[in-house]
Amino acid sequence: MEIRVENIRKRFGEKIAIDCFSAVFPVGGTTCIMGPSGCGKTTLLRLMMGLIEPDEGTIIGMPERKSAVFQEDRLCENFSSVANVRLVCDPHVTREEIIGNLSEIGLGESLFAPVHSLSGGMRRRVAIVRAILAESDIVFMDEPYKGLDAALKKQVVSYVQEHTRGKTVLIVTHDEKEAHDLGCGILLMPANGPEEDKAPD
Amino acid sequence: MEIRVENIRKRFGEKIAIDCFSAVFPVGGTTCIMGPSGCGKTTLLRLMMGLIEPDEGTIIGMPERKSAVFQEDRLCENFSSVANVRLVCDPHVTREEIIGNLSEIGLGESLFAPVHSLSGGMRRRVAIVRAILAESDIVFMDEPYKGLDAALKKQVVSYVQEHTRGKTVLIVTHDEKEAHDLGCGILLMPANGPEEDKAPD
Amino acid sequence: MAALALGRSLLLVSPLDVVIRLARLSSTGSFWASVAFSFFRICLGFLAALSAGMVLAFLAARVKTIEIMLWPYMAAVKATPVASFIILCLIWIGSGGLSVFISFLMVLPIIYTNVLQGLHSFDPKMEEMATLFGVTPLRRLYYFHIPQIRPFLLSACGVAIGLSWKAGIAAEVIGIPSGSIGERLYEAKIYFSSADLFAWTAVVVLLSIGFEKMFVALMKRSFDQMEKI
Amino acid sequence: MAALALGRSLLLVSPLDVVIRLARLSSTGSFWASVAFSFFRICLGFLAALSAGMVLAFLAARVKTIEIMLWPYMAAVKATPVASFIILCLIWIGSGGLSVFISFLMVLPIIYTNVLQGLHSFDPKMEEMATLFGVTPLRRLYYFHIPQIRPFLLSACGVAIGLSWKAGIAAEVIGIPSGSIGERLYEAKIYFSSADLFAWTAVVVLLSIGFEKMFVALMKRSFDQMEKI
Amino acid sequence: GIGKTDKEISAVRVAGLKGPTSIGMVKMMEDASIGKSALPYEFSIFGTADEVTPKLLQGELDIAAVPANLASALYNNTDGAIQVIAINTLGVIYITEVGDSVHSLNDLRGKTIYATGKGTTPEFGLRYLLAENGIDPDKDITIEWKSEATEIVALLKENESGIALLPQPYVFAAKAALPELRVAVDLDEEWTRLENGSRMVTGVAIARKDFIEKNPDLIRDFLAEYKASTEYVNANISESASWVEKFGIFQAEVAEKAIPYCNITYIDGSEMRTAMEGYLNVLFEQNPKSIGGKIPDDGFYRAG
Numbered sequence A, B: 001m002e003i004r005v006e007n008i009r010k011r012f013g014e015k016i017a018i019d020c021f022s023a024v025f026p027v028g029g030t031t032c033i034m035g036p037s038g039c040g041k042t043t044l045l046r047l048m049m050g051l052i053e054p055d056e057g058t059i060i061g062m063p064e065r066k067s068a069v070f071q072e073d074r075l076c077e078n079f080s081s082v083a084n085v086r087l088v089c090d091p092h093v094t095r096e097e098i099i100g101n102l103s104e105i106g107l108g109e110s111l112f113a114p115v116h117s118l119s120g121g122m123r124r125r126v127a128i129v130r131a132i133l134a135e136s137d138i139v140f141m142d143e144p145y146k147g148l149d150a151a152l153k154k155q156v157v158s159y160v161q162e163h164t165r166g167k168t169v170l171i172v173t174h175d176e177k178e179a180h181d182l183g184c185g186i187l188l189m190p191a192n193g194p195e196e197d198k199a200p201d
Numbered sequence C, D: 001m002a003a004l005a006l007g008r009s010l011l012l013v014s015p016l017d018v019v020i021r022l023a024r025l026s027s028t029g030s031f032w033a034s035v036a037f038s039f040f041r042i043c044l045g046f047l048a049a050l051s052a053g054m055v056l057a058f059l060a061a062r063v064k065t066i067e068i069m070l071w072p073y074m075a076a077v078k079a080t081p082v083a084s085f086i087i088l089c090l091i092w093i094g095s096g097g098l099s100v101f102i103s104f105l106m107v108l109p110i111i112y113t114n115v116l117q118g119l120h121s122f123d124p125k126m127e128e129m130a131t132l133f134g135v136t137p138l139r140r141l142y143y144f145h146i147p148q149i150r151p152f153l154l155s156a157c158g159v160a161i162g163l164s165w166k167a168g169i170a171a172e173v174i175g176i177p178s179g180s181i182g183e184r185l186y187e188a189k190i191y192f193s194s195a196d197l198f199a200w201t202a203v204v205v206l207l208s209i210g211f212e213k214m215f216v217a218l219m220k221r222s223f224d225q226m227e228k229i
Numbered sequence E: 001g002i003g004k005t006d007k008e009i010s011a012v013r014v015a016g017l018k019g020p021t022s023i024g025m026v027k028m029m030e031d032a033s034i035g036k037s038a039l040p041y042e043f044s045i046f047g048t049a050d051e052v053t054p055k056l057l058q059g060e061l062d063i064a065a066v067p068a069n070l071a072s073a074l075y076n077n078t079d080g081a082i083q084v085i086a087i088n089t090l091g092v093i094y095i096t097e098v099g100d101s102v103h104s105l106n107d108l109r110g111k112t113i114y115a116t117g118k119g120t121t122p123e124f125g126l127r128y129l130l131a132e133n134g135i136d137p138d139k140d141i142t143i144e145w146k147s148e149a150t151e152i153v154a155l156l157k158e159n160e161s162g163i164a165l166l167p168q169p170y171v172f173a174a175k176a177a178l179p180e181l182r183v184a185v186d187l188d189e190e191w192t193r194l195e196n197g198s199r200m201v202t203g204v205a206i207a208r209k210d211f212i213e214k215n216p217d218l219i220r221d222f223l224a225e226y227k228a229s230t231e232y233v234n235a236n237i238s239e240s241a242s243w244v245e246k247f248g249i250f251q252a253e254v255a256e257k258a259i260p261y262c263n264i265t266y267i268d269g270s271e272m273r274t275a276m277e278g279y280l281n282v283l284f285e286q287n288p289k290s291i292g293g294k295i296p297d298d299g300f301y302r303a304g
């Protein structure tokens, strides 16, 4: 089984964000998406999430239950880490489970402070735990590990791998080393039309 | 000449963000600041920026004119890239100069779109150009290159190096390779008190 | 200048006179009865409008058709001069209930418009997040909408409480229900008793300030409380 | 039910009668003179209050002392019943200017409170950014404060325009300046002429809606324009 | 209440307004409150006629004391649902003065008068009387219309000599605030002096027509008691004044001084009709709308 993106095209006004792009993602596996800044990675994820409609093309085989780490954290600023995670959890997920998950990646000290008072890397981890604990078959991650130092990143990566076993995972990253370390399929997105000629290097 | 941070201590309520930290930064040079997530890097920058007051300790030798790339982008969402840069520029900086700088790092296509419609990496670059074009003697950069792909990063790094010649630059980064590539001094911040024993790995 | 002097001579009372009058008034039982009469009715009108305004705003934010359908009604409620429907009001609800109704009508559009504006200015990025995770409406309310409308609701209440008193007392001065503050103001006016007029005006302003301070503080606390979960 | 029926019978006019009356009225010159008279004064009061409210709110947001000093005045302006100061107004500004003033007083606290709340809910992170870069006050206004108050100002105007008409016409019904819509309403009321009463009420509501639509659209456009630099 | 006959009625429901038109009833009200009245009554005092008229038409009230022109307008606008049963108050409008220059309407030539009540009885009455006395109300004198009696008192206070047209009880309230104020001309007296049979009618009692038709005896008894009450009030001023306050009409202090000048009367039957018709004619000539567009027909008057 696989998720198929076929001849998809999306423009915002004049701007062509994705120009006739196709790809296939294996269900139950992890795929890294790479490409230059502005090539449409985030837009591709939003299309697959069903948040925006493509102008042309189809997406086939998307599971119902989705979760995501967005490029920005998108947390409820005045609520605590625990509350932010609970927001997306099924009722059967206990408070202990949430606290356990947060503690596992080093947030045990700041469980109940409003997330606006957390450091950048801490907020990122809250967003990651939220994506993991939400009931889902596919997890979208848009540069999930940015802002984490090397040691922490290792820890978080293994936390994510452990908790997404069997799920489809799409990870956008700019770090080739990271992509190779994950040992997964890599999808390279080309810079899109008008930007192509001006693509750096 | 140097900037001296002496025995600085800062707490937020119960939370100790920085516990008795000292450092010296050479004026006119670049220094990388590294340390685990939540160790107080951003807080240190904010203290040096004069945005918050330390509970104890002193900071000596800070120049007047400062600029920064914040950890978050902190752009005016509904304004264009050009407008966002102009916000902080002296009147004598011409529109052409702003457009030239933006184009130099690949934003020539999106000069007048509101920044909320830009991709993550594009927004980051706008924030960088803003920090560069503001009149300043010291530039604070909190993970400035996150969200940029390898090729682009190289281009942006050289853009920044060229435009900050002679200025004091403090760069927070989590990427050791990046720090070494810049060939500058590296300041390691220890995980602070209460978090230490729980520091990852 | 002449007008100013005229005004001054008309007052004919010093602030001290007013304070003394106020002290004397407040030692009578009927004073407190009048205060209770008007306070109860005006606050009832305010609270009813607060609830109705919020419910309508939430409905309108969810279903665009409702917003469009409500628009002419709200516009009419806002702009229709009281003189135009006072007769109908008196027929339907009598002078006793008039202040409840008029204070309700004054507050409703303020709450509705502000809360709706608050809901409309919700960050689309958070909206996307909620959609993706399939956040339930109840949780949306709790996590997004209530924090979102907070500043709008606070400013709406800040202004609506004062205006509900203004409008409610005006209704009492028109309907003159026995035992209301409006009746006292009416009497003070027809007997040219400036001390009474100002004393009762002070009472109205103080009641309004007191209620506003209390209510807004309570609201802030419950907002804060809600975020502490 | 009985009350409803009675209400209907008292009205004694069908909507058609009102429309016919309206058509007849609007073909007379004095109709347009009255409309112009009231429109001009009420809008003047509204615009004056809009400017004053914004200026005061900006000052109050900058200097806490000003906010504290203004608070009791605003509370009094909001809550003081018109009956309490109508005489002073009539003496000082006459019945012609009354509607300007009363509409001003109604609008001022709404604009002030909303704009102030908007300025207060400014993101501290952006504030830090502005401080660090030493952004000039004028640019702060343009880049931060105006976009920030946008939703608050829009909802304030949405509600204040309607209420300025309500209050302004009420003032005219009290002061009865010759040639005003208020005078027409007053006459319609004392002569029990329901068709006139409803026709003029419709005129007021339509004028208010028209002005609100136009003004809010204009405001949105200028906001959008300002962001396109 | 509609449809009940004499025997079924538990109480006659009577309404008055806060003002001089209710004063004549206070003796009845007092009697009713201690259970000594001839009929069972239920009195209520309202702040505004706007509240009384609908209740009356709706059948929640049987009898009400209201302004004279309102009675006519109500009759015309409801196809004769009410009838006037008695006049209870005559003119209570006075020309007052600070100073001593006005003693008759003729003295008003060339002067400026402050007045309230534009578009209502005071304006129509004043203009009529001036015209009848050969004074052109638009040319020979200046009338400054004000909407609030209070404003006039403030203006009088400012001027060494000022002339104002004021109704009761404002005249007395104003005198309390301004002791040198003097009643210069009583418009009612001037009106009566014209000797054309009409009177300056201020207040009347009206009743629902169906109530009158179904309860002719009750009405007769009511009117008899009303007449007695009016006479009692005029004869026992201070006692009545205390009742005026007791029943929330206005303050006793003011009432005691005001009652003699409030022109409280009782007139019914054909005398009522003549007085009323003449008065309504005056209003009609000045503004037909003020009495509901036309002179009411015979059905308006309860035959005595």
Ligand SMILES: Nc1ncnc2c1ncn2[C@@H]1O[C@H](COP(=O)(O)OP(=O)(O)OP(=O)(O)O)[C@@H](O)[C@H]1O
Binding pocket: A012, A013, A015, A016, A017, A035, A036, A037, A038, A039, A040, A041, A042, A043, A044, A071, B110, B116, B117, B118, B119, B120, B121, B122, B147
């Ligand atoms: N809502 C929008 N309105 C207008 N243009 C948009 C919108 N969203 C994205 N774009 C444009 O589409 C292009 C692709 O954006 P996208 O965010 O998908 O890039 P990306 O690959 O995620 O880049 P990055 O690595 O920098 O995050 C960009 O040029 C961007 O300006």
Ligand SMILES: Nc1ncnc2c1ncn2[C@@H]1O[C@H](COP(=O)(O)OP(=O)(O)OP(=O)(O)O)[C@@H](O)[C@H]1O
Binding pocket: A110, A116, A117, A118, A119, A120, A121, A122, A147, B012, B013, B015, B016, B017, B035, B036, B037, B038, B039, B040, B041, B042, B043, B044, B071
């Ligand atoms: N305004 C604040 N209120 C409360 N606590 C705060 C506040 N700002 C920072 N902290 C706390 O201080 C500590 C240090 O935060 P800081 O943002 O300086 O970390 P950092 O080194 O920048 O981490 P990162 O690499 O994740 O950005 C964190 O535990 C954070 O929760």
Ligand SMILES: [Mg+2]
Binding pocket: A041, A042, A043, A071, A142, B119, B120, B121
């Ligand atoms: Mg992206």
Ligand SMILES: [Mg+2]
Binding pocket: A119, A120, A121, B041, B042, B043, B071, B142
């Ligand atoms: Mg940081």
